[in-house]
Amino acid sequence: MKYIKFLVIGILFGIVMTKSEAISWYRIQEMFRFQSFHMYGIIGSALAIGILLVQLIKIKGLKTYQGETIELKDKNFSISRYLFGGIIFGFGWALSGACPGPMYTLIGNGFSVFIVVILSALLGTYVYGLLRGRLPH
Amino acid sequence: MIEFLRQPWSWYISGPLIALIMFLLLWVGGNFGVSSTLRSICTLSGAGKNCKFFDFNWKSQRWNLVFVLGGVVGGYLASTVLQNPEPLTINNNTIEDLASIGIGFNGNIAPAELFSWNSLLTLKGFLVLIVGGFLVGFGARWAGGCTSGHAISGLSNLQLPSLIAVIGFFIGGLVMTFLIFPLIF
Secondary structure, X not given: OOOHHHHHHHHHHHHHHHHOOOOOHHHHHHHHOOOOOHHXXXXXXXXXXXXXXXXXXXXXXXXXXXXXXXXXXXXXXXXHXXXXXXXXXXXXXXXXXXXXXHHHHHHHOOOOOHHHHHHHHHHHHHHHHHHHHXXXX | OHHHHHOOOXXXXXXXXXXXXXXXXXXXXXXXXXXXXXXXXXXXXXXXXXXXXXXXOHHHHHHHHHHHHHHHHHHHHHHOOOOOOOOOOOOHHHHHHHHHOOOOOOOOOOXXXXXXXXXXXXXXXXXXXXXXXXXXXXXXXXXXXXXXXXXXXXXXXXXXXXXXXXXXHHHHHHHHHHHHHXXXX
């Protein structure tokens, strides 16, 4: 039962991703070609509200509904891992038109072939795990 | 009401809702980062036996797997009960640019000729689906997060590493779109 709340938030996520058309390969192409404000509007407004909410958590010391501290960890600084990893991710994002969230949501939209895309993303994750020691971080 | 919800949702509704989702996840003791589920699935499939990176307690991440399962269900509901009766509209310049590299547009959310089981056996379908998926998985883990983890969660928390990652996402996306697409399509 304790997982029901995550299921409900996930359902909301899937609905928002679909209704906002952020799962659309075409919308991602519009974004990378700078031909529509739509995706920038989504990410930008999410960020504006997100910054406010995170500040609220920090300044007011908001807790989880169970009274636990909300952990907002700082990420370790590096340039190479974020830049190189990010570029590889960007290649895949433009190709498939989907980042991991939309990959799941697209399956629900009836694009069952995205099961293969996710299997491939799992393989990518696994190969990263194997090569991790040899990559700059 | 249902008619209203069936229309496409504008960016100024969707964006704040995504921020709300991030907040709700924090409030119930999780966090917003979808690509972590890929690592968890590798681990529960046994990848921890021969690779230390996957040797962690995936059960602590079970909530995130439930969250993405919800993402699948939400996608189903949005495309059935809340289905938009109108075809997708995108910028005409995008339609023309894609037509010039041989990718048609008919109002679907994705090009059917690329996103079908049959296309897996074509070179273009293989690149888009298999190579695209692989690079997303590899890149997200190397960068330590994807669009949700860095562009939304990380930037909301004013993390410089996330800004570098997002700049990387765009360098990769632009190079793919403008330099590599003309070669493969």
